[in-house]
Amino acid sequence: MTDPGSNRARLPGSPLPDVASADGGFAVVEMFTSQGCSSCPPAEEVLTEIERDARAQGQPVFALGFHVDYWDDLGWPDRFADAAYTARQEAYARAFGSGRLYTPQMVVNGTVEFVGSDRRRAATAIASALTSATTTPFTLSVQDYAGGAGAGQRVVLGFETERPSERAVLNVAIVERGLESEVARGENAGRTLRQDNVVRAFTSLGLDAERGQVELEAPPDLDPRQATLVGYVQNKGDRAIVAAAAVDLSAVAG
Template sequence: MSPFRARSLLLALSLAAALQGGAARADDLKPKAVVELFTSQGCASCPPADTLLSELATDPQVIALTLAVDYWDYVGWKDTLAKHGHSLRQRAYADLRGDRMIYTPQMVVDGVVAAKGSDRRAVEKAISRERTGQTVLSVPVKLTREKDALVIELPAAKGHEGASATAGEPAPTGTAHVPVASEISADVWVCPVIASQAVSIGRGENAGKTVTYTNIVRGWIRLGPWTGTAARYEVDMSRLQQDGVDQVVVMVQSGSPGAPGPILGAAKLALP
């Protein structure tokens, strides 16, 4: 395990333990797991994993996301949902775990545990392990829509109670009793998501198949850092309302875009 990964895991564990007695308890809030499926329309092994992800998405405690990758496009079919950034994200996860290769289908739970995406037992074990507290989503995320803006609010860590990340904006009610704020380094991301889309695949290993994809991530918008202050972020809805997008997911993730660590908090919101 790399020193960065070890430090990130220690931070996540500390966050979980420190929030147990807080005013906004993490274990009273949903969701309890974020599952990212790295998949491709050009991969013959992926449809069973796509089906499994759709089943996981029915659990209200799980945010299950499809991240289509582009590194199989050369085999005869260009994935209609793929983004190169998803391939880079999967590679970054692998580098931090010390893995030499990336593959599809693969699921990553809470930015920490990886499993073969079609292996139901391994995936469910990873989710169960996250829920029992080895690493958990310990930062409450308040997500609301106000007029033409999506508003995200995070509580304060120790040392920053009452502070606000947005000038002139009040801090959210209550504070999270997390470790010293100077130890926290995370980014806040918002992702436009399409709940479901069926794709007819014309060539490649899945030629002739129609595959339904669930909770398809269509973009990543970095709202800014979270370093432990009571923070309020706003994003104009026009940046999120792409064709077919009907929900948004917000993630607070430690590390950096090139070295993503444990996901510390998450929330989702359906769009009208």
């Protein structure tokens, strides 16, 4: 995982267009999951429903599925798993004081956690988040995109905010919908898993400027027509997420 203290946001040469922003309440819904976990597919269905319903209603709800790697040695290596995502979950465990890792785990706005398949808890946490106005304006835009499905892909995002905290970080993710995997071994052996909102690329930057750029390298097999870029500002101490925005890559990829 990129150390939030090692990479700093770079100042751009021109103002950013206001492409996507969340000025009122919002919900960043992070789920830690694995293809090797038999309890995870129902939770991923919940995450799919959350994103689909929010998109239909125009609500600022941003869903991210982080595939952890600690299931990989138990029969099935998850092709989306990354040790960086396990490290992110470990950081939450320390912040929550539990020291415990489990899947599926859902975290809303960095401060509320519960079992990811619990629809009622998810609905309650999201509804509460949507009624809490943010005090941190934030906008996100795609400034450059190169590549396409089957080729190396590079995305340059611009962001603009106000009064960043000294201990704030900017998280940026590329998430992809409509992915399918045939699982041959492990707890889900013999199943074809359809997964949405899978994190395909992720980085964190120390947020020390009101505007800047961040570059991500997307995997060659990313389908830009099914991809969304999500940016969210998070306190480094209590892990609270104070602003978020997103833009569909399809809007600029053609």
